[in-house]
Amino acid sequence: MLRIVADENMPALSLFDGIGQIITTPGRPLERALLNQADVLLVRSVTQVDGALLEGTPVRFVGSATIGTDHVALDELGQLGVCFAHAPGCNAMAVAEYVLQAILSWPPGELAGLSVGVIGMGNVGRRVSALVQALGMKVLAHDPWLEQAPAGATLVTLAQALAADVITLHVPLVDAGPHPTRHLLDGPRLAALGPQRLLINTSRGPVVDNTALLALLRSGTGPVTVLDVWETEPLVPPALLALAASGSPHVAGYSVEGKTRGTWMLYQALCQWCGEAASRPMPPLAPSRQWPHAITDTASMLAWLHAGYRLADDHQRLCEVVGLTPEGVHYRSEAERAAGFDLLRKRYPARHEMAGWQMAGAIAPAWQPVLSQLGAVLVR
């Protein structure tokens, strides 16, 4: 039996029953002494995993139930001969649904014909691209690693993508190599956006220079801003949250399906590594849900999306833990704010992706493509 240390915020750990014995632990911080008796470490993005953590321990397999891997020193794990697996794409649909709701909640009214600059066209960027095209929006995709534009999108330079009406970031956090992304949106690029554009960051906090963004928002010249990720996580600067149109505690990918799929992908990788058959299927999750109302406009579309999940609830809860009142007062200490951020994530309400909803009301033709992209079933 393998000895497995796992982040307590990972669902579906019973998948590992029979393969190993699980000890759960908070991921931030992770107590190194626990690893002295562990063969396997399973983390989420809040645990920094490097040679200093693993050297001298019996750990030979590390899994991260996340898309991003910037918290893992992959080269150091390689030098120690530690196998690494993660969960590409596991929560991509949840992030895409978050972005869709942010765009639909933005004031301009008619979205068809407006453009969306999608920066990073991987698992998340492609899903976002498909959803916004289904709304009749044009996709200007920037991804220097791609040679061909994904379906329906036009590959453009970063400057061209940043000239779109909506800019949404879906890059990994990268420091080295030809296309680093730390402060990809730096002061000058942010300043060039102006106050009319919508900027959404669900990638990693440091992809946007938060200090420069705050200065622009304070002067009234920054973009309409939706932030799920923050440069100083788990600390959220109250002033930045106060000036953002919406903020959330790094939960864009926190659907029940996305988190569970992450664990399940690690289960498969661990089985392969230790020569076991991965016989357990992805646990069934989506409840049966029926929407009786018509969808004819943005308001009725949002009403349906809100039946699954409300972006505004995330914002409200984050304001509460940061101590931000409608008057803009913040009265909590840094320690309270950091602990509150992590607690919100630990106690995040069950949020299901929209796939599988049975739509019993009339659906106007303009809305059918986006419902189809979301996996809703038209029963009328």
Ligand SMILES: NC(=O)c1ccc[n+]([C@@H]2O[C@H](COP(=O)([O-])OP(=O)(O)OC[C@H]3O[C@@H](n4cnc5c(N)ncnc54)[C@H](O)[C@@H]3O)[C@@H](O)[C@H]2O)c1
């Ligand atoms: N907020 C959340 O809850 C949440 C959830 C999932 C993922 N994420 C973040 O989103 C990122 C993207 O997720 P994904 O599943 O699409 O990853 P992915 O690896 O499938 O795609 C990333 C894409 O970014 C491109 N890219 C790399 N450097 C670039 C650059 N300088 N400019 C433009 N494009 C560049 C890559 O070529 C790739 O196509 C993850 O790395 C993770 O950090 C956040």
Ligand SMILES: O=C(O)[C@H](O)[C@H](O)COP(=O)(O)O
């Ligand atoms: O990269 C991802 O998949 C997400 O950003 C990440 O998983 C968010 O959740 P966490 O791992 O911090 O619980």
